[in-house]
């Protein structure tokens with residue numbers, strides 16, 4: 243199916259509106275027009291005759307020819323009556339308003355009232371106005387398959403509409419099962435059912451067919467001709483075959499899910515399916531429909547037969563993003579997850595589960611006004627689907643349990659400081675509507691703080707203070723500028739103490755007001771004017787182009803005590819606030835008790851004393867490929883070179899030198915993978931629960947997810963990583979006892 247796009251769409255409203263109506267040029271008869279514009283009757287008649295032709299168009303070509311002639315006729319009128327130009331101009335611009343087909347129900351109904359409208363819509367092959375298709379049954383009940391087809395055209399936007407529309411068309415139409423159209427619609431409907439996780443419904447409905455009819459539907463033979471109804475091609479041969487093929491493997495998945503493995507085997511025997519080499523997307527140079535089908539059939543065979551002599555790694559690594567049938571249905575996912583788990587790959591299973599559970603909720607439908615009856619059924623289906631996806635499949639967040647090598651830390655929950663009403667006499671410059679300017683800094687401070695993004699600067703008495711914004715410990719994926727840090731100078735900005743982390747992330751919910759006149763420091767209290775600009779997490783996309791604010795408020799300030807900001811309870815050189823962010827224990831100088839103090843420990847959560855994983859070369863190469871570490875600088879078995887990063891000042895300075903690459907790297911993954919390693923800088927390993935907790939507590943937070951698994955023979959390894967807006971895969975293979983550099987694949991949004 244190809245999208246033909248704009249030109250067709252342009253025709254739409256042209257087709258629908260009378261230009262004369264549009265310009266308010268009543269009365270329409272030629273003599274009146276001629277009189278109004280003082281033009282020859284023949285010129286007015288030419289326009290009127292063209293106008294009379296409009297209900298006779300049958301298609302795009304006729305419309306185009308008409309436009310040409312109408313243009314010429316209007317040109318002639320305007321050359322004779324130049325003062326009428328504005329009126330015609332209005333006609334033309336009105337006609338060329340070409341989008342928003344769903345806005346005007348009058349236009350829609352007028353169009354659909356044409357006997358040829360349904361066919362015309364389907365011929366267009368442009369789905370921009372496809373919402374209108376759902377009104378066809380009300381107008382032409384006999385062509386309900388058109389309706390089903392239309393619904394099927396919608397799944398890009400709404401899968402459930404496809405299910406609902408196809409089912410509806412099957413109920414309405416009176417075609418025999420043996421007709422190509424009816425057969426295809428049935429297959430397509432069942433495919434969509436399984437696609438939405440409703441495999442139990444499929445099995446129930448299938449049991450109402452006779453065995454012969456069921457075999458006819460499932461036998462895999464699509465019509466050798468395009469599927470036509472009423473002179474309109476509804477489905478082409480390739481698509482019909484693809485649906486038919488995928489239904490077979492989905493049917494097997496449904497049987498397996500219901501515990502009917504023997505029946506699934508019977509069907510495979512009937513279809514003469516054999517064990518075959520499963521094409522893999524990373525081994526085939528080109529992955530086409532044929533490979534897709536082979537892969538689906540091959541994987542289904544393995545799932546049904548479950549032979550012992552196979553390594554699940556070889557079957558599923560490469561399919562680990564679930565982008566290939568037959569796995570790309572909720573039940574396919576479940577069966578794959580159970581399979582790899584049973585075959586000794588619990589981490590891969592857990593990863594797949596995370597992939598599969600990512601999108602339990604359906605996107606809201608936002609296109610057009612569907613008939614109410616249609617929408618009601620959609621809501622019911624959605625409930626059913628949601629129950630299937632989230633209930634038995636257990637997609638709720640789970641606890642990963644006792645991970646070897648991780649250290650659980652007793653944590654005090656940090657409260658956000660409450661917002662207070664700002665005194666009126668300290669009103670900030672009201673620059674609303676203009677982007678706020680960065681604060682002006684005296685030259686000495688400007689030089690000393692040039693590495694930072696300063697958002698506030700304030701002198702009060704002997705203490706000069708500034709606030710900067712940085713992603714160093716707040717990887718917030720460009721959704722916000724990161725976290726706020728405090729800088730203090732005892733000598734009016736000449737020298738500065740090390741910055742102190744404030745434990746506040748921009749927009750979560752506070753934003754520091756750049757133009758504030760409120761002095762930053764009052765005694766031992768830091769007072770910061772803020773606005774509340776809380777980002778609605780539901781609006782976050784990559785790149786973040788259309789962020790929406792959940793709530794906002796102005797003229798506020800917050801107070802933080804300098805004692806709280808500076809507090810280092812365990813004396814390890816990291817403040818309590820910073821330790822909270824780094825997930826270290828603020829009451830223990832060595833969180834993981836490996837002899838390296840928190841301020842110098844490159845993996846504060848993972849012991850350097852534990853033996854590194856076997857095949858650590860894979861990690862070394864991966865750290866180089868993904869994070870840019872010099873492979874030679876990645877050590878094993880500790881301790882680290884103490885001169886390198888003992889001094890927290892040096893650490894912060896090194897952070898500052900590479901603002902693009904924060905030296906604190908937050909990684910979500912299995913801590914056991916990282917034990918015994920040392921790297922320059924600091925890596926905080928987070929568990930999935932910690933990531934969720936951090937997102938909940940302090941706004942959008944994007945650690946790099948880093949998943950790694952080896953095959954049982956430890957001759958292959960696979961890494962999938964993602965930083966939200968960018969990510970990739972690395973595949974390793976061992977040859978002659980040595981790991982070869984990986985083949986890599988990357989993506990960026």
Ligand SMILES: [Ca+2]
Nearest residue numbers: 810812814816
């Ligand atoms: Ca500390």
Ligand SMILES: [Ca+2]
Nearest residue numbers: 827830831840
């Ligand atoms: Ca500590």
Ligand SMILES: [Ca+2]
Nearest residue numbers: 834836838843
């Ligand atoms: Ca330590």
Ligand SMILES: [Ca+2]
Nearest residue numbers: 845848849850
């Ligand atoms: Ca450590």
